[in-house]
Amino acid sequence: MIRTRGLVKRYGPIAALDGVDLDVPPGIVYGLIGPNGAGKTTLLSLLAGLRRPTAGDIVIDRGARAVLPDTPRFDPWLTAAEVVSLAARLAGPGAREDLNAVLAEAGLAEAARRRVGGFSRGMLQRLGLAATVVGRPEILLLDEPAAALDPGGRREVLDLIRRLRGRATVVFSSHILADVQEVSDWVGILDQGRLRFQGPVDELLVARSRPTYRVRVHSGRDGVAAGLRQTSWVENVEVLDDQTLRVRVNSSEDAERGLMGVLDRSGARVAAVEPEALDLEDIFLEATR
Amino acid sequence: MSLWRLEWLRLVRTRRLAALVGVYVFFGLLGPLTARYMGDILSRFGGNITVIVPDPVPADGIATFAGDAQQIGLLVAVVVAAGALTIDALPEMSIFLRSRTRSAGRLLRPRLVVSMLAAAGAFLVGLAAAWYETAVLLGGVPVGPLLAGAGFGILYLGFAVTVVAAVAARSRSVVVSAAITLLFLLVLAIPEIVPAVGIWLPSHLVGALDDLVRGGGITDYLRAAAVTVVAAAGLLAVAVKVQARREV
Numbered sequence: 413m414i415r416t417r418g419l420v421k422r423y424g425p426i427a428a429l430d431g432v433d434l435d436v437p438p439g440i441v442y443g444l445i446g447p448n449g450a451g452k453t454t455l456l457s458l459l460a461g462l463r464r465p466t467a468g469d470i471v472i473d474r475g476a477r478a479v480l481p482d483t484p485r486f487d488p489w490l491t492a493a494e495v496v497s498l499a500a501r502l503a504g505p506g507a508r509e510d511l512n513a514v515l516a517e518a519g520l521a522e523a524a525r526r527r528v529g530g531f532s533r534g535m536l537q538r539l540g541l542a543a544t545v546v547g548r549p550e551i552l553l554l555d556e557p558a559a560a561l562d563p564g565g566r567r568e569v570l571d572l573i574r575r576l577r578g579r580a581t582v583v584f585s586s587h588i589l590a591d592v593q594e595v596s597d598w599v600g601i602l603d604q605g606r607l608r609f610q611g612p613v614d615e616l617l618v619a620r621s622r623p624t625y626r627v628r629v630h631s632g633r634d635g636v637a638a639g640l641r642q643t644s645w646v647e648n649v650e651v652l653d654d655q656t657l658r659v660r661v662n663s664s665e666d667a668e669r670g671l672m673g674v675l676d677r678s679g680a681r682v683a684a685v686e687p688e689a690l691d692l693e694d695i696f697l698e699a700t701r
Numbered sequence: 702m703s704l705w706r707l708e709w710l711r712l713v714r715t716r717r718l719a720a721l722v723g724v725y726v727f728f729g730l731l732g733p734l735t736a737r738y739m740g741d742i743l744s745r746f747g748g749n750i751t752v753i754v755p756d757p758v759p760a761d762g763i764a765t766f767a768g769d770a771q772q773i774g775l776l777v778a779v780v781v782a783a784g785a786l787t788i789d790a791l792p793e794m795s796i797f798l799r800s801r802t803r804s805a806g807r808l809l810r811p812r813l814v815v816s817m818l819a820a821a822g823a824f825l826v827g828l829a830a831a832w833y834e835t836a837v838l839l840g841g842v843p844v845g846p847l848l849a850g851a852g853f854g855i856l857y858l859g860f861a862v863t864v865v866a867a868v869a870a871r872s873r874s875v876v877v878s879a880a881i882t883l884l885f886l887l888v889l890a891i892p893e894i895v896p897a898v899g900i901w902l903p904s905h906l907v908g909a910l911d912d913l914v915r916g917g918g919i920t921d922y923l924r925a926a927a928v929t930v931v932a933a934a935g936l937l938a939v940a941v942k943v944q945a946r947r948e949v
Binding site: 462463478 | 702703704707710711714715791792793794796797798799800801802946948949
Protein backbone atom coordinates (compact mmCIF):
# COMPACT_ATOMS: atom_id res chain seq x y z
CA MET A 413 0.00 0.00 0.00
CA ILE A 414 1.18 3.50 -0.82
CA ARG A 415 -0.48 6.55 0.67
CA THR A 416 0.42 10.21 0.65
CA ARG A 417 -1.35 13.00 2.48
CA GLY A 418 -0.96 16.67 1.64
CA LEU A 419 2.21 15.96 -0.27
CA VAL A 420 3.97 19.14 -1.33
CA LYS A 421 7.26 19.53 -3.17
CA ARG A 422 8.52 22.99 -3.95
CA TYR A 423 11.50 24.03 -6.03
CA GLY A 424 11.94 27.61 -4.92
CA PRO A 425 8.67 29.41 -5.57
CA ILE A 426 7.37 26.68 -7.90
CA ALA A 427 5.18 23.93 -6.45
CA ALA A 428 5.92 20.76 -8.42
CA LEU A 429 3.40 18.96 -6.20
CA ASP A 430 0.70 20.76 -4.31
CA GLY A 431 -1.20 18.75 -1.73
CA VAL A 432 -1.30 15.33 -3.36
CA ASP A 433 -3.34 12.65 -1.57
CA LEU A 434 -2.40 9.46 -3.35
CA ASP A 435 -3.94 6.09 -2.50
CA VAL A 436 -2.50 2.96 -4.07
CA PRO A 437 -4.01 -0.27 -2.74
CA PRO A 438 -1.57 -3.20 -2.50
CA GLY A 439 -1.05 -5.45 -5.50
CA ILE A 440 -2.60 -3.20 -8.11
CA VAL A 441 -1.27 -1.47 -11.20
CA TYR A 442 -1.70 2.28 -10.78
CA GLY A 443 -1.36 4.42 -13.89
CA LEU A 444 -0.30 8.00 -13.39
CA ILE A 445 -1.10 10.31 -16.27
CA GLY A 446 -0.62 14.00 -16.77
CA PRO A 447 0.83 16.52 -19.20
CA ASN A 448 4.52 17.44 -19.24
CA GLY A 449 5.50 19.21 -16.03
CA ALA A 450 2.47 17.88 -14.16
CA GLY A 451 4.71 16.46 -11.41
CA LYS A 452 4.69 12.75 -12.30
CA THR A 453 8.45 12.26 -12.09
CA THR A 454 8.66 14.32 -8.91
CA LEU A 455 5.92 12.20 -7.33
CA LEU A 456 7.66 8.95 -8.29
CA SER A 457 10.98 10.30 -6.98
CA LEU A 458 9.39 11.15 -3.64
CA LEU A 459 7.82 7.69 -3.41
CA ALA A 460 11.21 6.17 -4.24
CA GLY A 461 12.88 8.17 -1.46
CA LEU A 462 15.16 9.90 -3.94
CA ARG A 463 13.81 13.32 -2.97
CA ARG A 464 12.32 14.68 0.24
CA PRO A 465 8.89 16.32 0.40
CA THR A 466 8.59 19.97 1.38
CA ALA A 467 5.47 19.04 3.38
CA GLY A 468 3.08 16.16 3.81
CA ASP A 469 3.36 12.49 4.64
CA ILE A 470 4.26 9.37 2.71
CA VAL A 471 3.32 5.94 3.99
CA ILE A 472 4.63 2.95 2.07
CA ASP A 473 4.47 -0.71 3.01
CA ARG A 474 7.78 -2.21 4.00
CA GLY A 475 9.52 -4.20 1.32
CA ALA A 476 11.92 -3.92 -1.55
CA ARG A 477 11.37 -1.01 -3.91
CA ALA A 478 12.71 -0.70 -7.43
CA VAL A 479 12.67 2.38 -9.61
CA LEU A 480 12.93 2.71 -13.37
CA PRO A 481 13.76 6.23 -14.56
CA ASP A 482 12.39 7.40 -17.89
CA THR A 483 15.83 7.20 -19.53
CA PRO A 484 17.73 4.45 -17.72
CA ARG A 485 21.52 4.51 -18.03
CA PHE A 486 24.17 2.17 -16.75
CA ASP A 487 27.95 2.12 -16.65
CA PRO A 488 28.78 1.50 -20.31
CA TRP A 489 31.54 -0.98 -19.51
CA LEU A 490 29.14 -3.40 -17.78
CA THR A 491 27.44 -6.19 -19.68
CA ALA A 492 23.66 -6.56 -19.59
CA ALA A 493 24.05 -9.72 -17.49
CA GLU A 494 26.24 -7.86 -15.01
CA VAL A 495 23.71 -5.03 -14.66
CA VAL A 496 20.91 -7.49 -13.87
CA SER A 497 23.20 -9.47 -11.58
CA LEU A 498 24.08 -6.29 -9.66
CA ALA A 499 20.39 -5.35 -9.40
CA ALA A 500 19.60 -8.85 -8.08
CA ARG A 501 22.38 -8.60 -5.50
CA LEU A 502 21.15 -5.20 -4.32
CA ALA A 503 17.58 -6.51 -4.13
CA GLY A 504 18.66 -8.70 -1.23
CA PRO A 505 20.02 -12.09 -0.35
CA GLY A 506 16.68 -13.72 -1.14
CA ALA A 507 16.88 -12.73 -4.78
CA ARG A 508 18.05 -15.92 -6.41
CA GLU A 509 16.35 -15.74 -9.75
CA ASP A 510 17.50 -17.17 -13.01
CA LEU A 511 19.10 -14.07 -14.46
CA ASN A 512 19.05 -15.51 -17.97
CA ALA A 513 15.29 -15.94 -17.70
CA VAL A 514 14.86 -12.34 -16.58
CA LEU A 515 16.97 -11.13 -19.50
CA ALA A 516 15.06 -13.37 -21.89
CA GLU A 517 11.76 -11.99 -20.62
CA ALA A 518 13.06 -8.50 -21.42
CA GLY A 519 14.08 -9.63 -24.89
CA LEU A 520 17.80 -9.34 -24.18
CA ALA A 521 18.88 -12.98 -24.11
CA GLU A 522 21.20 -12.59 -27.09
CA ALA A 523 22.66 -9.33 -25.79
CA ALA A 524 23.34 -10.64 -22.29
CA ARG A 525 27.14 -10.70 -22.72
CA ARG A 526 27.34 -7.41 -24.61
CA ARG A 527 28.49 -4.22 -22.95
CA VAL A 528 25.64 -1.76 -22.52
CA GLY A 529 27.66 1.14 -23.96
CA GLY A 530 26.54 0.03 -27.41
CA PHE A 531 22.87 -0.40 -26.54
CA SER A 532 20.11 1.62 -28.22
CA ARG A 533 17.69 3.59 -26.07
CA GLY A 534 15.09 0.89 -26.48
CA MET A 535 17.52 -1.80 -25.35
CA LEU A 536 18.49 0.31 -22.33
CA GLN A 537 14.80 0.64 -21.51
CA ARG A 538 14.40 -3.14 -21.66
CA LEU A 539 17.52 -3.61 -19.56
CA GLY A 540 16.19 -1.10 -17.06
CA LEU A 541 12.98 -3.09 -16.81
CA ALA A 542 14.89 -6.35 -16.35
CA ALA A 543 16.97 -4.75 -13.59
CA THR A 544 13.79 -3.41 -12.01
CA VAL A 545 11.80 -6.65 -11.87
CA VAL A 546 14.70 -8.89 -10.86
CA GLY A 547 14.58 -9.86 -7.21
CA ARG A 548 10.79 -9.53 -7.26
CA PRO A 549 10.48 -6.19 -5.43
CA GLU A 550 7.15 -5.58 -3.70
CA ILE A 551 6.87 -2.03 -5.04
CA LEU A 552 7.78 -0.95 -8.57
CA LEU A 553 7.89 2.69 -9.59
CA LEU A 554 8.16 3.02 -13.36
CA ASP A 555 8.57 6.39 -15.05
CA GLU A 556 7.40 6.18 -18.67
CA PRO A 557 8.48 2.53 -18.98
CA ALA A 558 7.46 2.18 -22.62
CA ALA A 559 8.48 5.61 -23.85
CA ALA A 560 11.47 4.58 -25.97
CA LEU A 561 10.12 1.32 -27.31
CA ASP A 562 8.82 0.35 -30.73
CA PRO A 563 5.24 -1.00 -30.90
CA GLY A 564 6.40 -4.59 -30.36
CA GLY A 565 8.53 -3.62 -27.39
CA ARG A 566 5.71 -1.53 -25.97
CA ARG A 567 3.38 -4.51 -26.17
CA GLU A 568 5.88 -6.69 -24.31
CA VAL A 569 6.29 -4.08 -21.58
CA LEU A 570 2.54 -3.74 -21.14
CA ASP A 571 2.22 -7.52 -20.91
CA LEU A 572 5.00 -7.60 -18.35
CA ILE A 573 3.30 -4.92 -16.25
CA ARG A 574 0.04 -6.83 -16.49
CA ARG A 575 1.76 -9.99 -15.26
CA LEU A 576 3.01 -8.09 -12.20
CA ARG A 577 -0.55 -7.47 -11.03
CA GLY A 578 -1.10 -9.20 -7.71
CA ARG A 579 2.62 -9.96 -7.35
CA ALA A 580 3.68 -6.39 -6.72
CA THR A 581 2.29 -2.90 -6.35
CA VAL A 582 3.11 -1.04 -9.55
CA VAL A 583 2.90 2.71 -10.05
CA PHE A 584 3.76 3.79 -13.56
CA SER A 585 3.52 7.04 -15.41
CA SER A 586 2.79 7.34 -19.07
CA HIS A 587 1.82 9.80 -21.76
CA ILE A 588 0.16 7.02 -23.71
CA LEU A 589 -3.33 7.05 -22.27
CA ALA A 590 -4.42 3.92 -24.09
CA ASP A 591 -1.60 2.02 -22.35
CA VAL A 592 -2.69 3.26 -18.95
CA GLN A 593 -6.30 2.39 -19.66
CA GLU A 594 -5.30 -1.06 -20.88
CA VAL A 595 -3.18 -2.28 -17.98
CA SER A 596 -4.11 -0.12 -14.99
CA ASP A 597 -6.51 -1.06 -12.23
CA TRP A 598 -6.45 2.46 -10.84
CA VAL A 599 -5.62 5.71 -12.49
CA GLY A 600 -4.54 9.09 -11.18
CA ILE A 601 -4.65 12.26 -13.27
CA LEU A 602 -2.00 14.74 -12.22
CA ASP A 603 -2.06 18.29 -13.51
CA GLN A 604 0.00 21.26 -12.36
CA GLY A 605 1.05 19.39 -9.24
CA ARG A 606 -2.46 18.45 -8.21
CA LEU A 607 -4.20 15.12 -8.36
CA ARG A 608 -7.37 15.93 -10.30
CA PHE A 609 -8.87 12.44 -10.37
CA GLN A 610 -8.07 9.13 -8.76
CA GLY A 611 -9.79 5.80 -8.58
CA PRO A 612 -10.49 2.52 -10.35
CA VAL A 613 -10.38 2.97 -14.13
CA ASP A 614 -13.83 1.47 -14.67
CA GLU A 615 -15.46 3.64 -12.03
CA LEU A 616 -13.81 6.71 -13.44
CA LEU A 617 -15.01 5.96 -16.94
CA VAL A 618 -18.57 5.28 -15.80
CA ALA A 619 -18.76 8.24 -13.45
CA ARG A 620 -17.44 10.68 -16.02
CA SER A 621 -19.25 9.27 -18.99
CA ARG A 622 -21.89 11.23 -20.91
CA PRO A 623 -23.74 9.27 -23.58
CA THR A 624 -22.28 10.25 -26.91
CA TYR A 625 -23.24 9.28 -30.43
CA ARG A 626 -21.38 9.55 -33.69
CA VAL A 627 -23.64 10.39 -36.63
CA ARG A 628 -22.39 10.02 -40.20
CA VAL A 629 -24.38 11.42 -43.12
CA HIS A 630 -23.92 11.44 -46.89
CA SER A 631 -25.57 14.88 -47.14
CA GLY A 632 -27.45 17.41 -45.02
CA ARG A 633 -24.93 17.65 -42.22
CA ASP A 634 -25.78 21.26 -41.31
CA GLY A 635 -29.49 20.53 -41.17
CA VAL A 636 -28.91 17.61 -38.84
CA ALA A 637 -26.66 19.74 -36.61
CA ALA A 638 -29.24 22.54 -36.45
CA GLY A 639 -32.06 20.12 -35.66
CA LEU A 640 -30.10 18.42 -32.91
CA ARG A 641 -29.07 21.74 -31.32
CA GLN A 642 -32.73 22.66 -30.94
CA THR A 643 -33.43 19.46 -29.06
CA SER A 644 -33.67 19.69 -25.27
CA TRP A 645 -31.82 16.44 -24.43
CA VAL A 646 -28.84 17.26 -26.64
CA GLU A 647 -26.00 18.84 -24.69
CA ASN A 648 -23.54 19.47 -27.47
CA VAL A 649 -23.09 18.90 -31.19
CA GLU A 650 -19.55 18.82 -32.51
CA VAL A 651 -18.82 18.84 -36.24
CA LEU A 652 -15.92 16.47 -36.85
CA ASP A 653 -15.75 16.66 -40.65
CA ASP A 654 -17.99 17.13 -43.73
CA GLN A 655 -19.96 14.04 -42.95
CA THR A 656 -19.55 13.32 -39.27
CA LEU A 657 -21.03 14.79 -36.09
CA ARG A 658 -20.45 13.93 -32.46
CA VAL A 659 -23.59 14.36 -30.40
CA ARG A 660 -23.43 14.42 -26.63
CA VAL A 661 -26.72 13.93 -24.86
CA ASN A 662 -27.78 14.13 -21.25
CA SER A 663 -30.07 11.10 -21.39
CA SER A 664 -29.45 7.84 -23.20
CA GLU A 665 -33.14 7.00 -22.94
CA ASP A 666 -34.28 10.22 -24.63
CA ALA A 667 -31.60 9.82 -27.29
CA GLU A 668 -32.62 6.26 -28.04
CA ARG A 669 -36.26 7.37 -28.39
CA GLY A 670 -35.77 10.63 -30.27
CA LEU A 671 -32.50 10.64 -32.17
CA MET A 672 -33.77 8.81 -35.20
CA GLY A 673 -36.81 11.10 -35.36
CA VAL A 674 -34.62 14.22 -35.41
CA LEU A 675 -32.51 12.74 -38.19
CA ASP A 676 -35.63 11.79 -40.13
CA ARG A 677 -37.11 15.29 -39.86
CA SER A 678 -33.86 16.89 -41.04
CA GLY A 679 -34.17 15.13 -44.39
CA ALA A 680 -30.50 14.15 -44.35
CA ARG A 681 -29.17 10.96 -45.97
CA VAL A 682 -28.01 9.12 -42.85
CA ALA A 683 -25.18 6.60 -43.31
CA ALA A 684 -24.65 5.50 -39.72
CA VAL A 685 -25.49 6.20 -36.09
CA GLU A 686 -23.39 4.58 -33.39
CA PRO A 687 -22.83 5.12 -29.67
CA GLU A 688 -19.32 6.30 -28.89
CA ALA A 689 -17.41 4.80 -26.00
CA LEU A 690 -15.74 7.23 -23.67
CA ASP A 691 -12.06 6.60 -23.06
CA LEU A 692 -9.43 7.88 -20.70
CA GLU A 693 -8.27 10.43 -23.20
CA ASP A 694 -11.58 12.26 -23.04
CA ILE A 695 -11.47 12.35 -19.26
CA PHE A 696 -7.84 13.40 -19.30
CA LEU A 697 -8.51 16.26 -21.68
CA GLU A 698 -11.52 17.35 -19.67
CA ALA A 699 -9.59 17.20 -16.40
CA THR A 700 -6.59 19.09 -17.66
CA ARG A 701 -8.48 21.67 -19.75
CA MET B 702 27.90 -9.02 -8.84
CA SER B 703 28.52 -6.87 -5.77
CA LEU B 704 29.21 -3.18 -5.35
CA TRP B 705 32.83 -4.16 -4.61
CA ARG B 706 33.20 -5.98 -7.90
CA LEU B 707 31.54 -3.05 -9.65
CA GLU B 708 34.33 -0.79 -8.39
CA TRP B 709 37.01 -3.27 -9.39
CA LEU B 710 35.55 -3.49 -12.90
CA ARG B 711 35.37 0.30 -13.05
CA LEU B 712 39.11 0.45 -12.39
CA VAL B 713 40.06 -2.33 -14.77
CA ARG B 714 37.68 -1.85 -17.70
CA THR B 715 38.04 1.92 -17.87
CA ARG B 716 41.84 1.44 -17.71
CA ARG B 717 41.99 3.81 -14.74
CA LEU B 718 44.04 1.29 -12.78
CA ALA B 719 46.48 0.94 -15.67
CA ALA B 720 46.82 4.73 -15.86
CA LEU B 721 47.34 5.01 -12.13
CA VAL B 722 49.93 2.23 -11.91
CA GLY B 723 51.53 3.40 -15.14
CA VAL B 724 52.11 6.91 -13.81
CA TYR B 725 53.66 5.69 -10.55
CA VAL B 726 55.81 3.05 -12.26
CA PHE B 727 56.95 5.59 -14.85
CA PHE B 728 58.15 7.94 -12.13
CA GLY B 729 59.47 4.99 -10.13
CA LEU B 730 61.74 4.13 -13.06
CA LEU B 731 62.48 7.71 -14.06
CA GLY B 732 63.34 9.01 -10.57
CA PRO B 733 66.49 6.97 -9.85
CA LEU B 734 67.56 7.31 -13.47
CA THR B 735 67.30 11.09 -13.27
CA ALA B 736 69.10 11.17 -9.93
CA ARG B 737 71.91 8.96 -11.25
CA TYR B 738 72.52 10.83 -14.49
CA MET B 739 71.45 14.38 -13.60
CA GLY B 740 75.07 15.52 -13.53
CA ASP B 741 75.74 14.04 -16.99
CA ILE B 742 72.53 15.52 -18.41
CA LEU B 743 73.25 19.01 -17.10
CA SER B 744 76.86 18.98 -18.28
CA ARG B 745 75.79 17.81 -21.78
CA PHE B 746 73.32 20.68 -22.12
CA GLY B 747 75.32 23.22 -20.14
CA GLY B 748 77.52 24.27 -23.10
CA ASN B 749 80.49 26.27 -21.84
CA ILE B 750 79.04 26.52 -18.35
CA THR B 751 80.47 24.08 -15.84
CA VAL B 752 77.78 22.56 -13.70
CA ILE B 753 78.89 20.97 -10.46
CA VAL B 754 76.41 18.42 -9.15
CA PRO B 755 77.13 16.53 -5.96
CA ASP B 756 77.53 12.79 -6.42
CA PRO B 757 74.11 11.15 -6.14
CA VAL B 758 73.34 9.06 -3.08
CA PRO B 759 70.74 6.26 -2.90
CA ALA B 760 68.26 8.55 -1.10
CA ASP B 761 68.22 10.83 -4.15
CA GLY B 762 66.64 8.10 -6.27
CA ILE B 763 63.75 7.67 -3.82
CA ALA B 764 63.45 11.42 -3.24
CA THR B 765 63.08 12.15 -6.96
CA PHE B 766 60.36 9.50 -7.20
CA ALA B 767 58.63 10.84 -4.08
CA GLY B 768 58.55 14.38 -5.48
CA ASP B 769 56.98 13.31 -8.77
CA ALA B 770 54.65 10.80 -7.14
CA GLN B 771 53.23 13.37 -4.73
CA GLN B 772 52.47 15.73 -7.59
CA ILE B 773 51.55 13.95 -10.84
CA GLY B 774 50.68 10.70 -9.06
CA LEU B 775 48.44 12.51 -6.59
CA LEU B 776 46.74 14.35 -9.45
CA VAL B 777 45.92 11.08 -11.23
CA ALA B 778 44.83 9.39 -7.99
CA VAL B 779 42.45 12.27 -7.23
CA VAL B 780 40.95 12.20 -10.74
CA VAL B 781 40.45 8.43 -10.55
CA ALA B 782 38.84 8.70 -7.12
CA ALA B 783 36.60 11.56 -8.30
CA GLY B 784 35.41 9.34 -11.17
CA ALA B 785 34.22 6.73 -8.68
CA LEU B 786 33.02 8.96 -5.85
CA THR B 787 31.00 11.53 -7.82
CA ILE B 788 28.00 9.23 -7.68
CA ASP B 789 25.51 11.73 -9.08
CA ALA B 790 27.54 12.72 -12.14
CA LEU B 791 24.90 10.87 -14.16
CA PRO B 792 21.58 11.02 -12.27
CA GLU B 793 19.95 8.17 -14.22
CA MET B 794 22.82 5.92 -13.21
CA SER B 795 22.76 7.02 -9.59
CA ILE B 796 18.97 6.47 -9.41
CA PHE B 797 19.61 2.80 -10.21
CA LEU B 798 21.99 2.45 -7.27
CA ARG B 799 20.47 4.89 -4.77
CA SER B 800 16.95 3.49 -5.07
CA ARG B 801 18.27 0.01 -4.30
CA THR B 802 20.73 0.90 -1.56
CA ARG B 803 19.17 1.92 1.70
CA SER B 804 22.26 3.56 3.25
CA ALA B 805 24.67 6.04 1.73
CA GLY B 806 27.48 4.35 3.64
CA ARG B 807 26.86 1.06 1.86
CA LEU B 808 27.05 2.81 -1.49
CA LEU B 809 30.10 4.87 -0.60
CA ARG B 810 32.24 2.27 1.18
CA PRO B 811 33.35 0.18 -1.82
CA ARG B 812 34.05 3.26 -3.91
CA LEU B 813 36.13 4.80 -1.17
CA VAL B 814 38.05 1.70 -0.16
CA VAL B 815 38.77 0.56 -3.72
CA SER B 816 39.92 4.06 -4.68
CA MET B 817 42.22 4.15 -1.66
CA LEU B 818 43.59 0.68 -2.30
CA ALA B 819 44.18 1.46 -5.97
CA ALA B 820 46.09 4.65 -5.12
CA ALA B 821 48.07 2.93 -2.37
CA GLY B 822 48.81 -0.10 -4.52
CA ALA B 823 49.97 2.02 -7.45
CA PHE B 824 52.15 4.08 -5.11
CA LEU B 825 53.73 0.92 -3.66
CA VAL B 826 54.37 -0.58 -7.10
CA GLY B 827 56.00 2.66 -8.19
CA LEU B 828 58.04 2.78 -5.01
CA ALA B 829 59.13 -0.82 -5.50
CA ALA B 830 60.31 0.07 -9.00
CA ALA B 831 62.14 3.11 -7.64
CA TRP B 832 63.70 1.08 -4.83
CA TYR B 833 64.92 -1.65 -7.20
CA GLU B 834 66.35 0.77 -9.74
CA THR B 835 67.94 2.85 -7.02
CA ALA B 836 69.60 -0.27 -5.64
CA VAL B 837 70.95 -1.11 -9.09
CA LEU B 838 72.12 2.38 -10.04
CA LEU B 839 72.95 4.10 -6.76
CA GLY B 840 73.07 1.50 -4.01
CA GLY B 841 70.76 0.15 -1.34
CA VAL B 842 68.24 2.17 0.64
CA PRO B 843 67.42 1.19 4.25
CA VAL B 844 64.15 -0.70 4.16
CA GLY B 845 62.76 0.42 7.54
CA PRO B 846 62.71 4.15 6.83
CA LEU B 847 61.55 3.40 3.27
CA LEU B 848 58.51 1.49 4.54
CA ALA B 849 57.77 4.09 7.20
CA GLY B 850 57.94 6.83 4.56
CA ALA B 851 55.71 4.77 2.28
CA GLY B 852 53.23 4.41 5.13
CA PHE B 853 53.02 8.16 5.63
CA GLY B 854 52.76 8.69 1.87
CA ILE B 855 49.87 6.22 1.65
CA LEU B 856 48.18 7.87 4.62
CA TYR B 857 48.28 11.18 2.78
CA LEU B 858 46.89 9.57 -0.38
CA GLY B 859 44.07 8.09 1.69
CA PHE B 860 43.38 11.51 3.15
CA ALA B 861 43.24 12.97 -0.37
CA VAL B 862 40.64 10.34 -1.34
CA THR B 863 38.49 11.22 1.68
CA VAL B 864 38.65 14.88 0.62
CA VAL B 865 37.39 13.76 -2.81
CA ALA B 866 34.56 11.85 -1.10
CA ALA B 867 33.48 14.89 0.90
CA VAL B 868 33.65 17.21 -2.10
CA ALA B 869 31.93 14.73 -4.44
CA ALA B 870 29.03 14.40 -2.00
CA ARG B 871 27.97 17.89 -3.07
CA SER B 872 29.18 17.83 -6.65
CA ARG B 873 27.61 16.54 -9.85
CA SER B 874 30.76 16.79 -11.94
CA VAL B 875 33.88 14.63 -11.85
CA VAL B 876 36.03 17.52 -13.07
CA VAL B 877 34.67 19.88 -10.40
CA SER B 878 35.19 17.25 -7.67
CA ALA B 879 38.81 16.72 -8.72
CA ALA B 880 39.55 20.43 -9.18
CA ILE B 881 38.12 21.46 -5.80
CA THR B 882 39.98 18.64 -4.06
CA LEU B 883 43.31 19.62 -5.60
CA LEU B 884 42.70 23.26 -4.75
CA PHE B 885 41.83 22.31 -1.18
CA LEU B 886 45.00 20.21 -0.82
CA LEU B 887 47.05 23.07 -2.24
CA VAL B 888 45.56 25.64 0.11
CA LEU B 889 45.95 23.27 3.04
CA ALA B 890 49.70 23.14 2.40
CA ILE B 891 50.17 26.93 2.58
CA PRO B 892 50.44 27.09 6.40
CA GLU B 893 53.45 24.72 6.04
CA ILE B 894 55.57 27.87 5.73
CA VAL B 895 55.15 28.24 9.50
CA PRO B 896 57.03 25.18 10.82
CA ALA B 897 55.23 25.15 14.17
CA VAL B 898 51.92 24.82 12.34
CA GLY B 899 53.17 22.72 9.45
CA ILE B 900 54.14 19.73 11.60
CA TRP B 901 50.45 19.26 12.44
CA LEU B 902 49.16 19.34 8.90
CA PRO B 903 48.42 16.37 6.64
CA SER B 904 50.54 17.98 3.94
CA HIS B 905 53.56 17.53 6.22
CA LEU B 906 53.41 13.84 5.36
CA VAL B 907 54.23 14.62 1.71
CA GLY B 908 57.90 15.06 2.55
CA ALA B 909 58.15 12.10 4.92
CA LEU B 910 59.50 9.56 2.43
CA ASP B 911 62.28 11.85 1.26
CA ASP B 912 63.20 12.86 4.80
CA LEU B 913 63.11 9.39 6.34
CA VAL B 914 65.36 7.75 3.73
CA ARG B 915 67.83 10.56 4.42
CA GLY B 916 67.88 9.71 8.11
CA GLY B 917 64.99 11.84 9.45
CA GLY B 918 63.05 10.74 12.51
CA ILE B 919 59.63 9.09 12.38
CA THR B 920 58.44 11.03 15.42
CA ASP B 921 58.49 14.24 13.38
CA TYR B 922 55.50 12.92 11.45
CA LEU B 923 53.38 11.32 14.14
CA ARG B 924 51.44 14.49 14.97
CA ALA B 925 50.61 15.12 11.33
CA ALA B 926 49.64 11.45 10.95
CA ALA B 927 47.29 11.64 13.93
CA VAL B 928 45.66 14.83 12.64
CA THR B 929 45.34 13.24 9.19
CA VAL B 930 43.53 10.19 10.58
CA VAL B 931 41.13 12.34 12.61
CA ALA B 932 40.52 14.72 9.69
CA ALA B 933 39.91 11.80 7.32
CA ALA B 934 37.38 10.29 9.72
CA GLY B 935 35.61 13.65 9.95
CA LEU B 936 35.56 14.04 6.18
CA LEU B 937 34.12 10.55 5.82
CA ALA B 938 31.36 11.32 8.29
CA VAL B 939 30.55 14.49 6.34
CA ALA B 940 30.59 12.59 3.04
CA VAL B 941 28.16 9.92 4.30
CA LYS B 942 25.84 12.47 5.91
CA VAL B 943 25.72 14.72 2.85
CA GLN B 944 25.25 11.78 0.49
CA ALA B 945 22.41 10.43 2.63
CA ARG B 946 20.56 13.76 2.51
CA ARG B 947 21.18 14.39 -1.14
CA GLU B 948 18.29 14.53 -3.60
CA VAL B 949 18.61 13.11 -7.08
